[in-house]
Amino acid sequence: MSDGLSILLSDVDVGPRRHPFLRVDHLQAAAGECVGIIGPNGAGKTTLLKLCCGLIRPNRGTVLLDDRPVGGWRGWRGWQGRRIGYIPQQTEYNSHLPFSLRDVVAMGRNALKPALRPLDGADFEAVDHWIAEMGLHDRRHQTFRSLSGGQQQKALIARAMVAAPRLVVLDEPAANLDTRSRWQLRDIMERLFRDRAMTVLLVSHDVEFLPGACERLLLLRRGRIETDGPRDEVLASPSAADVLAEI
Amino acid sequence: MMDAYFIPILIAGAFAGLSIGLLSVFIVGMRMPFIGSCISHAAMVGAVYASLFQVNPTLGALVLSILAAAGVAFIHPHRRHFDANTGQAILLAFMMGLVFLAVALEEGSRTEMLGLLWGSILFADWGTVVVTGGLAVLLVAFVIAFEKELKAVLFSRSLAAVTSAATEPVYLAFLCFCGLILAVNLKAVGGLLIFSLLVCPAAAAYQVCRGYRSVLLAATGFGAMATTLGFLGSYVFNLPTGACTVIVGTLIFGACSLVRRALAISE
Structure with missing residues (x-):
C-alpha cells in the first residue's frame, strides 16, 4: 500500500474574487503519484503548490489531503502524520x-x-x-x-x-542553477521519486528537467489548468505547443 | 565610586539589554525590523494613553503591546496581498500618530509622557530588577525550550509552518514575549530608542559569529553591554541614558563590522 498523501482540489478560487490568480474546478492526485507542473510566469504554479501545503487559503472550494482539509483549525488538528516536504523558491528562506x-x-x-x-x-x-x-x-x-x-x-x-515525507512539493528547484547542477539535481530526484512511494508535485519551467518518474503532466496557463494527463499525451496536445512557446 | 542608589539601575539596565538583545536575534534574523518597532510603539501608545487617563502606564503598555504582537502574528506573508513589512510599517506610522495625538491632548505637564518617549533608567528600583530579571530568565527558558521551532522560523516562516504544526503557536508566543519585554522596559529605554536595541545587538552578532548559539550568546552580551556602558556613559558625562545606550549599541555594531573585515572571518 502506498504511503503517499492523496490530494483533492475542487471548485477552488484564489486571489481577487473577480479575477482570481488561480481557478481549479477539479484536480485529483492519487497517493504515490508524481505530477509535473509546467507553465509560463504568472500561470499560478506556485499558488497551486502553496494551496496544497496549506500556506494560502482559497476564497472558496476545498483542498483535501487524504480526505482532510489542509488549512484552518480543522487542518491543524489533522496534521499528525501528514509530513509534507516543501522545497520553496529561494525568496522564501x-x-x-x-x-x-x-x-x-x-x-x-x-x-x-x-x-x-x-x-x-x-x-x-x-x-x-x-x-x-x-x-x-x-x-x-x-x-x-x-x-x-x-x-x-x-x-x-x-x-x-x-x-x-508522504508528500513532496518542489517549486522550481533548478531555478538559477548551472547546467551541470541542474542535471545532477534531476538525477537525484529521479532516484528518490522512483525508490519511494510518496506523492510528488514538481513545478518547473523546463519540461526537459522533469524526471521520468513524473509520468503525469499538468499544464497551467493564466491561472487555469490547460491540460492534464499522461506526460506524452499532454506534450503532444495542441495546447502544449502554445504553453511551451510562452515559457 | 558609584552611589548605592545606582546599583539596581545598573542591574535592571543590564537585564533589559540582555532580554532585548536576545529578542533582536529573531527580529533581525527574520528580516522584519518593523515587528519590533511596531510592538514598541504600541507599548508607547498604551503607556501614553494610560497616563492621559490616569491609569498605570505599564499596564497600558502591556495590554497594547500584547494586542499588537497578536495582530502582527496574523500578518502572514502568504495570506495578504501586500508585503508583511509594509503592513507593519503602516501600523507603526498609525501608532506614532496616536502617540503624538496623546501628547498634544495632555493638558498638564508633559514631562512624564515625554519621558516615555525618550526613556529614563532612573525610574528603576529593586522591584524593577526583579521584574526585568524574571522576564529575562523566562525569555532564556523559552528560547531554550523551543529552540528547534525558533530556528526553523528564523530560516523560513513558511517552510517551518509546512513542516510542523507547532510553528505558528510558538511564533505567536514569541511575539507576545516581545510585547511583554518591550512594555516592561519602555520606561527605561524609551519608546523611540528601544528600536535601536532591537536591531544593533543582533546585527553586530551576525557580523562576527557563525552558528546559531554563538549568535544568541553574542547578541545577549552586546545588548547588556550597550545598556550598561550607555548608563555609565550617561552617569559620567551627565547625558540622557536612552541616547547613550543607542549610541553605544551603534558603536558595538560598527566595531563588529570592522572586526569582521579586519579578521576576514570566513565560513
Missing part, C-alpha cells in the same frame, strides 16, 4: 543566517517531534544519512550560506526527505 548545513537539514525533523522535545541521536543519524545521500557529507559543518546554489538545493531536498 533566509540563506544569509549563520546556520550550518546540518542545522538546516535537522529542521526537517521538526515534523516528527512534538514541541518541547529536542532532537536526539536518532534524529541526527537520519540527518547525517541524508546529508551523505546528497553527497554533502564533507560540508556538513559548513554554513548553509557558504554553499553553492546547487548544494543549497540538495540540502533543502535532504531537509525535506529527512522526515520521510
Whole structure:
C-alpha cells in the first residue's frame, strides 16, 4: 500500500474574487503519484503548490489531503502524520543566517517531534544519512550560506526527505542553477521519486528537467489548468505547443 | 565610586539589554525590523494613553503591546496581498500618530509622557530588577525550550509552518514575549530608542559569529553591554541614558563590522 498523501482540489478560487490568480474546478492526485507542473510566469504554479501545503487559503472550494482539509483549525488538528516536504523558491528562506548545513537539514525533523522535545541521536543519524545521500557529507559543518546554489538545493531536498515525507512539493528547484547542477539535481530526484512511494508535485519551467518518474503532466496557463494527463499525451496536445512557446 | 542608589539601575539596565538583545536575534534574523518597532510603539501608545487617563502606564503598555504582537502574528506573508513589512510599517506610522495625538491632548505637564518617549533608567528600583530579571530568565527558558521551532522560523516562516504544526503557536508566543519585554522596559529605554536595541545587538552578532548559539550568546552580551556602558556613559558625562545606550549599541555594531573585515572571518 502506498504511503503517499492523496490530494483533492475542487471548485477552488484564489486571489481577487473577480479575477482570481488561480481557478481549479477539479484536480485529483492519487497517493504515490508524481505530477509535473509546467507553465509560463504568472500561470499560478506556485499558488497551486502553496494551496496544497496549506500556506494560502482559497476564497472558496476545498483542498483535501487524504480526505482532510489542509488549512484552518480543522487542518491543524489533522496534521499528525501528514509530513509534507516543501522545497520553496529561494525568496522564501533566509540563506544569509549563520546556520550550518546540518542545522538546516535537522529542521526537517521538526515534523516528527512534538514541541518541547529536542532532537536526539536518532534524529541526527537520519540527518547525517541524508546529508551523505546528497553527497554533502564533507560540508556538513559548513554554513548553509557558504554553499553553492546547487548544494543549497540538495540540502533543502535532504531537509525535506529527512522526515520521510508522504508528500513532496518542489517549486522550481533548478531555478538559477548551472547546467551541470541542474542535471545532477534531476538525477537525484529521479532516484528518490522512483525508490519511494510518496506523492510528488514538481513545478518547473523546463519540461526537459522533469524526471521520468513524473509520468503525469499538468499544464497551467493564466491561472487555469490547460491540460492534464499522461506526460506524452499532454506534450503532444495542441495546447502544449502554445504553453511551451510562452515559457 | 558609584552611589548605592545606582546599583539596581545598573542591574535592571543590564537585564533589559540582555532580554532585548536576545529578542533582536529573531527580529533581525527574520528580516522584519518593523515587528519590533511596531510592538514598541504600541507599548508607547498604551503607556501614553494610560497616563492621559490616569491609569498605570505599564499596564497600558502591556495590554497594547500584547494586542499588537497578536495582530502582527496574523500578518502572514502568504495570506495578504501586500508585503508583511509594509503592513507593519503602516501600523507603526498609525501608532506614532496616536502617540503624538496623546501628547498634544495632555493638558498638564508633559514631562512624564515625554519621558516615555525618550526613556529614563532612573525610574528603576529593586522591584524593577526583579521584574526585568524574571522576564529575562523566562525569555532564556523559552528560547531554550523551543529552540528547534525558533530556528526553523528564523530560516523560513513558511517552510517551518509546512513542516510542523507547532510553528505558528510558538511564533505567536514569541511575539507576545516581545510585547511583554518591550512594555516592561519602555520606561527605561524609551519608546523611540528601544528600536535601536532591537536591531544593533543582533546585527553586530551576525557580523562576527557563525552558528546559531554563538549568535544568541553574542547578541545577549552586546545588548547588556550597550545598556550598561550607555548608563555609565550617561552617569559620567551627565547625558540622557536612552541616547547613550543607542549610541553605544551603534558603536558595538560598527566595531563588529570592522572586526569582521579586519579578521576576514570566513565560513
